[in-house]
Ligand SMILES: *[C@@H]1O[C@H](CO)[C@@H](O)[C@H](O)[C@H]1NC(C)=O
């Protein structure tokens with residue numbers, strides 16, 4: 001399969017620039033902030049990062065299983081793992097050991113309501129998956145204690161469907177539950193008969209999380225609910241939004257999700273759009289280049305833009321080439337592929353897809369000192385575990401990337417777009 005080559009062609013032909021004025025009005029959802037891995041004392045929380053790494057692996061393996069079930073094939077080099085090896089000790093230590101107040105930020109969460117009358121939830125809006133789930137009133141385990149729970153019996157618009165929703169493999173520490181449809185509203189935009197799962201089993205990895213559930217914003221081909229549309233696609237098909245586009249502004253103040261167009265109050269200049277290959281199901285742009293200062297460390301790779309992932313993950317060779325361009329950098333955790341660099345000489349990191357170079361600020365690259373006073377800081381680019389199953393030419397760009405720019409996701413154009421944040 002000429003995956004790489006064809007993707008590059010598509011990207012070049014779809015590189016278009018749009019004027020900010022041509023988009024219709026949408027709605028804004030104020031978001032709380034995503035945690036970083038820096039504690040209040042500026043040190044790196046290794047256990048918390050490992051837990052997030054594991055959650056990312058589980059999420060991508062679930063996505064790949066759904067993609068295969070929905071489309072019958074996977075992109076070249078991508079693979080489903082029979083079993084993820086999850087070290088139980090790491091997970092145990094990572095859960096609930098720190099009060100949230102010890103961190104600067106909480107999640108990029110915003111409110112949604114489900115049912116009639118409304119039941120309110122705090123949701124993580126995730127461009128790296130496509131399903132909606134919230135805890136169910138039937139979840140009685142300790143992991144659900146501090147969560148808001150959906151009670152189908154109290155909603156006049158709820159309807160149970162056949163089948164079971166599940167995330168996780170090989171063990172029973174999964175997220176799973178029945179499948180329902182109900183009315184779902186975000187910032188006044190209402191999707192009726194929306195498929196979702198009120199989960200009755202909630203993995204301990206979500207217990208200490210401030211969110212109740214997740215709302216996926218990627219393509220329908222990643223959805224567990226085969227043949228059904230994810231929330232935003234339901235809004236499009238039910239004609240509740242004027243434009244099939246949404247955008248994120250993620251920052252330390254005023255994080256916003258904009259649904260139904262582009263938020264012209266949040267960016268300046270034009271948006272640089274790049275076509276995505278919709279057959280992967282992800283918001284995946286190809287033909288990317290990464291540079292440290294004036295040194296290009298990798299080029300011609302695919303990038304998945306994922307608001308539900310904190311860091312940036314790349315194949316092992318790409319990560320070692322990257323840190324080789326940063327004097328004084330060291331491998332910090334050889335098992336997980338975290339690197340440190342000298343805090344007082346941070347790298348100038350930029351990504352380029354054939355247009356402008358989109359830079360990562362020093363603050364967004366830094367995830368905390370290895371130890372108080374060590375002078376070495378953990379970098380936001382980490383080795384992608386083989387367990388992700390994304391092969392050796394696909395990078396995940398999470399919040400460490402998205403915080404630097406206005407990022408927009410267009411189903412109308414089948415493109416992701418980048419623009420300069422208004423300061
Ligand atoms: C998109 O990706 C699929 C899966 O890797 C590949 O088979 C196909 O050729 C790609 N399509 C284009 C237009 O690049």
Ligand SMILES: *[C@@H]1O[C@H](CO)[C@@H](O)[C@H](O)[C@H]1NC(C)=O
Nearest residue numbers: 076077078315317391392393
């Ligand atoms: C990347 O994976 C392909 C198979 O998917 C393999 O042929 C190639 O040698 C790999 N490249 C590297 C650098 O590991």
Ligand SMILES: *[C@@H]1O[C@H](CO)[C@@H](O)[C@H](O)[C@H]1NC(C)=O
Nearest residue numbers: 160161162163164179226227
């Ligand atoms: C759901 O299951 C019931 C009972 O097994 C069956 O009669 C019905 O056709 C199924 N509905 C769908 C949509 O599969």
Ligand SMILES: *[C@@H]1O[C@H](CO)[C@@H](O)[C@H](O)[C@H]1NC(C)=O
Nearest residue numbers: 083169170171172173174201
């Ligand atoms: C998971 O639970 C099911 C049903 O409770 C049980 O049959 C199965 O053996 C369990 N699997 C593991 C790995 O514990």
Ligand SMILES: *[C@@H]1O[C@H](CO)[C@@H](O)[C@H](O)[C@H]1NC(C)=O
Nearest residue numbers: 348350356357358359360420
């Ligand atoms: C990124 O940094 C380079 C080098 O400082 C600069 O030339 C470029 O304009 C920056 N990109 C953006 C989008 O601001």
